[in-house]
Amino acid sequence: MTLLRRSASLIGMVAIIVFFSVMKPATFPTLGNWLNISQQVSMLLVVSVAMTVVMAMGDFDLSVGAMASLAGVVAAVMFKAGFGMVPALGTALVVGVAAGVANGMLVSLAGILPFIATLATMTVLSGAAFIVSDGRTISGADIPAAFGDFARSGIAIGQDGTRVLRIPSLTIVALAVTAALWLVMEQTSYGRRLYAIGGNAEAARLAGVRVVALRLSAFVFTGAGAAIAGLMYASRVASANPIQGDGLMLTAIAAVFLGQSLTESGQPRVLATLAGVVVLGALDNGLTQMRVDSYVRQVLVGLIILLAVGASALARRRGRAG
């Protein structure tokens, strides 16, 4: 039954890719387009795999979008004040880590529900982003050219007609973060313990897992991941405004859920999340290429998430009953 549930979701995801490939054979299933998609989803991928870490424990972090926005404006404001790349990006990352520690403390030490704790920090971080940026978009000459150029750069791998094919730098960053978190979650006892907490926190505690410390530490991943994604976003648009990363949060949670429908145990897994992100990115790209109205596109994406997660939930229930 599990096999059926997993394969149903997998078949659905593959069907989406096949569908676009059949509808737009000349432009969708090309290497150039997939490199494109990889770049378009790079920021979402970083936030989503980081979100996977806390969701493995059954927690959430609603503050990631606001954190991404804040990281972007922190770096931009420091650029504007004349700081170089290293201190500006470093400070933004430190802010991300600090926000993660704060979230972790609220959830694990104070025992506030993650939904409420991170909703509150989301509001605080969002307000901080407005304060830091003075509510404005920081762009143009204030942003060093090298920062914006990073998102336009990549490793050349070939030629498609007149166009040079590159693996975009943002894609490389995203894959590096994904690989690192895959190692942490799948190949270390730390990761195993997080899944143990997600399975049954009380049992994990009785088995000697330091639940409080581990929960605290896990939120550092989402804080830092969100900060990295925010910097990637700022590089891509060569500017920063106090709301630009906000939309990442819900989409990231959706990607983790979508990925979850693929996994054996119904748990969030890093590679499954990667699949979820790819499907969401392919949907955006493919539906745009098919000229589907952007609002209709949004409805369709929502329905497809429901379909995948719903099918998996149904199959699981039937599996349990049978």
Next chain:
Amino acid sequence: MHRLLLSTAATLTLALPAFAQDVAVITPYLAQPGTQFYVDAFSERADALGWDVNVVDTAGDVAAVISRIEDAVTQGVDAIVINVDPAQVGAGLQVAADAGIPVVGMDAGSDPLLAVNVTSDGVEMAAETANFVIDAIGGAGNVVMFTFDPFPPVQIRGAEADRIFAEHDGITVIDRITPDVSDGGIADSRAQMEAVLAANPDAGSINAVWAAWDQPALGALQAIEAAGREGEGIVITGIDANPQARDEVAKGGNFKATVAQDFAGIGAAAADAVATLLDGGSFDSDAIFVPTVLITADNAAE
């Protein structure tokens, strides 16, 4: 799941007639009233020209504008129209430029990667209201200016008004105020104007208020009315013709004039610019200015 998806796919296929894609209009700001006027007028003109227009709204997400420009390039559209600061979507503009697809700005700002930007002339709007003020007060008197130099599009308005007032010997600028705009600009402008009124208590000591946009003009109006000095004939002008400003101008009180940007005209002119490019034409300058309309009590209700 499989069958469901296939039937969704089939429905999608049926729902989408096989159009040849021509022009993509990409904006993060479709929900804003001005943008809707541009896009509607653009689409109308595009329909008349027989194009297929795909309007993409990224709901405030600027990075998604880059992604959708890339998708449009992949799709091989003939032209792209954007309504967003081009400096922020340079990565996408570069992809379009590499593919040889022209991009037109619809009130977007000038950029070397844009074929042309269609917009209103901020300098012209400022000149129109500054000259209106000079005429209305008989070429001589004391003027209070509200400007905002940190924002480039407004800064050029203030600079043009500075130039025009300086050319007229009878005009004295008694104060040049930069209001705090974090609350929208009305409240602080009112407070600042109250201070100016207190400092110039005699009737006739202030003849006009020139504001670089409507909010400070509305704030100044509130201050003048609250001080009971609306009978002194102080002339107020703004720029942008927002609905509140139009209402005040229509009332025939101190707020005498504002300038309306022709949003629909910008949309139509952007379509014409695309038509020129599709015909192989090009533009000498990086901007096309669409004429603006001076709004006074005569035409405010229109």
